[in-house]
Amino acid sequence: xxxxxxxxxxxxxxxxxxxxxxxxxxxxxxxxxxxxxxxxxxxxxxxxxxxxxxxxxxxxxxxxxxxxxxxxxxxxxxxxxxxxxxxxxxxxxxxxxxxxxxxxxxxxxxxxxxxxxxxxxxxxxxxxxxxxxxxxxxxxxxxxxxxxxxxxxxxxxxxxxxxxxxxxxxxxxxxxxxxxxxxxxxxxxxxxxxxxxxxxxxxxxxxxxxxxxxxxxxxxxxxxxxxxxxxxxxxxxxxxxxxxxxxxxxxxxxxxxxxxxxxxxxxxxxxxxxxxxxxxxxxxxxxxxxxxxxxxxxxxxxxxxxxxxxxxxxxxxxxxxxxxxxxxxxxxxxxxxxxxxxxxxxxxxxxxxxxxxxxxxxxxxxxxxxxxxxxxxxxxxxxxxxxxxxxxxxxxxxxxxxxxxxxxxxxxxxxxxxxxxxxxxxxxxxxxxxxxxxxx
Amino acid sequence: xxxxxxxxxxxxxxxxxxxxxxxxxxxxxxxxxxxxxxxxxxxxxxxxxxxxxxxxxxxxxxxxxxxxxxxxxxxxxxxxxxxxxxxxxxxxxxxxxxxxxxxxxxxxxxxxxxxxxxxxxxxxxxxxxxxxxxxxxxxxxxxxxxxxxxxxxxxxx
Ligand code: SF4
Ligand code: SF4
Ligand code: SF4
Ligand SMILES: [Cu+2]
Numbered sequence: 001x002x003x004x005x006x007x008x009x010x011x012x013x014x015x016x017x018x019x020x021x022x023x024x025x026x027x028x029x030x031x032x033x034x035x036x037x038x039x040x041x042x043x044x045x046x047x048x049x050x051x052x053x054x055x056x057x058x059x060x061x062x063x064x065x066x067x068x069x070x071x072x073x074x075x076x077x078x079x080x081x082x083x084x085x086x087x088x089x090x091x092x093x094x095x096x097x098x099x100x101x102x103x104x105x106x107x108x109x110x111x112x113x114x115x116x117x118x119x120x121x122x123x124x125x126x127x128x129x130x131x132x133x134x135x136x137x138x139x140x141x142x143x144x145x146x147x148x149x150x151x152x153x154x155x156x157x158x159x160x161x162x163x164x165x166x167x168x169x170x171x172x173x174x175x176x177x178x179x180x181x182x183x184x185x186x187x188x189x190x191x192x193x194x195x196x197x198x199x200x201x202x203x204x205x206x207x208x209x210x211x212x213x214x215x216x217x218x219x220x221x222x223x224x225x226x227x228x229x230x231x232x233x234x235x236x237x238x239x240x241x242x243x244x245x246x247x248x249x250x251x252x253x254x255x256x257x258x259x260x261x262x263x264x265x266x267x268x269x270x271x272x273x274x275x276x277x278x279x280x281x282x283x284x285x286x287x288x289x290x291x292x293x294x295x296x297x298x299x300x301x302x303x304x305x306x307x308x309x310x311x312x313x314x315x316x317x318x319x320x321x322x323x324x325x326x327x328x329x330x331x332x333x334x335x336x337x338x339x340x341x342x343x344x345x346x347x348x349x350x351x352x353x354x355x356x357x358x359x360x361x362x363x364x365x366x367x368x369x370x371x372x373x374x375x376x377x378x379x380x381x382x383x384x385x386x387x388x389x390x391x392x393x394x395x396x397x398x399x400x401x402x403x404x405x406x407x408x409x410x411x412x413x414x415x416x417x418x419x420x421x422x423x424x425x426x427x428x429x430x431x432x433x434x435x436x437x438x439x440x
Numbered sequence: 441x442x443x444x445x446x447x448x449x450x451x452x453x454x455x456x457x458x459x460x461x462x463x464x465x466x467x468x469x470x471x472x473x474x475x476x477x478x479x480x481x482x483x484x485x486x487x488x489x490x491x492x493x494x495x496x497x498x499x500x501x502x503x504x505x506x507x508x509x510x511x512x513x514x515x516x517x518x519x520x521x522x523x524x525x526x527x528x529x530x531x532x533x534x535x536x537x538x539x540x541x542x543x544x545x546x547x548x549x550x551x552x553x554x555x556x557x558x559x560x561x562x563x564x565x566x567x568x569x570x571x572x573x574x575x576x577x578x579x580x581x582x583x584x585x586x587x588x589x590x591x592x593x594x595x596x597x
């Protein structure tokens with residue numbers, strides 16, 4: 001179903017003002033989070049930066065935005081904006097042709113998501129500190145903003161988003177499961193389209209900031225839903241469609257960087273469930289005391305699970321299956337099946353974390369810096385876990401649902417590459433049991 | 441038709457596994473006392489097991505800063521000052537597994553200062569495992585009942 005047929009949606013997306021209004025609010029919130037992290041209380045659960053980034057934003061992102069809107073968050077994300085505005089030398093105006101700044105092409109050997117995999121892992125290894133310490137969160141938020149500005153000055157388009165952003169990496173991976181997509185309407189119109197303004201830019205707008213040619217889009221991963229091509233396409237050939245969930249996964253990816261992204265995300269959700277929500281104090285100490293030898297061992301185990309243990313068992317499982325494809329390609333194709341399960345692991349993990357701590361949001365709204373303010377009269381809202389009685393059933397639903405979803409995806413992938421899905425389903429089954437044990 | 445029938449059976453089996461009340465032979469209630477040490481950011485012991493109906497006393501001893509202990513599901517809590525002991529008494533009348541956690545902000549990792557209380561058996565875990573097994577079995581029935589090639593609203597190559 002084409003959503004852009006709706007009478008209000010198309011003009012609202014074509015005009016730059018509605019999006020700009022959201023951008024301004026988001027950017028203000030982002031900068032406020034940085035400031036709060038630096039000048040507010042060091043107590044994480046009383047500081048806007050922690051509460052609004054890691055509880056409120058995270059909840060919306062992983063429970064709503066990604067599962068239902070794919071890269072919807074990237075459509076309103078403030079991080080690349082200052083860089084992009086500087087790069088263009090404009091906030092709203094149509095582009096003038098000559099490039100400002102260096103405008104280099106992104107190096108060929110980095111045209112993959114390995115940098116995103118690495119940047120995510122770097123944050124993940126420090127996550128216990130990052131999640132709980134306001135000024136560390138502020139430093140990371142500021143670093144992302146400045147990295148995005150820096151890359152905009154040196155490289156063309158949104159290189160930070162496309163190749164470096166630790167958040168964008170997993171949003172892209174899981175956006176393939178979302179029931180929404182931006183695609184062209186008629187292929188033939190693109191074939192004969194003169195100058196391809198959606199990619200090259202025109203008087204009405206900029207060429208795709210994500211370095212994607214909309215005519216070639218087959219999955220959501222690298223389209224940031226920035227809406228630029230809706231503005232530039234002179235033939236009104238861009239549509240936003242409602243579609244079945246995980247439609248992109250019917251044709252499995254064969255890229256090894258994306259395959260490992262699926263493992264990184266699946267394994268991190270499991271490790272976090274164990275370390276953060278489990279009853280094992282020694283694990284928490286190790287994860288929190290960055291730089292100690294215990295942390296080093298934790299880091300090594302963390303990376304070993306992600307890069308050796310899980311992919312190792314997975315590869316062993318599919319080693320003996322009959323297929324015309326080499327192991328590496330089968331590995332990459334079948335890893336596609338882990339995407340729905342990984343998303344649901346994150347949903348189940350986040351449900352627990354978010355419902356337990358959501359009451360901080362009200363308190364922090366009234367007293368964002370933890371300085372004893374009471375802006376809306378909610379500053380003294382007591383901490384109290386929410387909906388504890390439905391938490392376990394909801395987590396079960398997410399995990400068992402994820403298992404079914406992934407197994408169906410595995411069956412489709414197996415059809416595609418003429419192989420057996422049984423080892424992959426078995427793998428999904430076992431990791432689901434482990435996750436159930438960790439969370440329940 | 442055949443596979444639909446099996447699917448129906450599996451759905452019913454799933455509902456049974458999820459909702460049928462489990463009652464084990466009752467074990468005579470006991471009085472149990474646990475002495476739990478609390479430090480930044482862990483309890484020891486951090487895993488408690490009791491039987492349904494037990495009268496439980498938790499003595500919370502804090503060894504560094506003020507810590508609390510709040511039990512999910514039971515919605516009860518205590519606080520212990522450093523070096524002091526505080527006691528919490530309750531009837532373990534709800535079966536299942538519950539997290540207990542610190543409810544006094546005690547430092548950075550405070551939100552993750554967590555332990556686990558299991559009353560009887562961890563029912564939801566077993567039910568969930570049952571559901572996963574049923575889900576896995578059901579997949580062999582759904583397989584190839586539907587064409588896997590979905591018609592995209594628009595086809596792009
Ligand atoms: S990729 Fe990262 S920085 Fe770019 S829009 Fe998405 S979340 Fe924001
Ligand atoms: S501008 Fe429109 S018609 Fe032309 S190539 Fe891009 S999407 Fe196709
Ligand atoms: S210009 Fe179009 S294809 Fe490119 S990122 Fe924006 S919305 Fe996606
Ligand atoms: Cu504590």
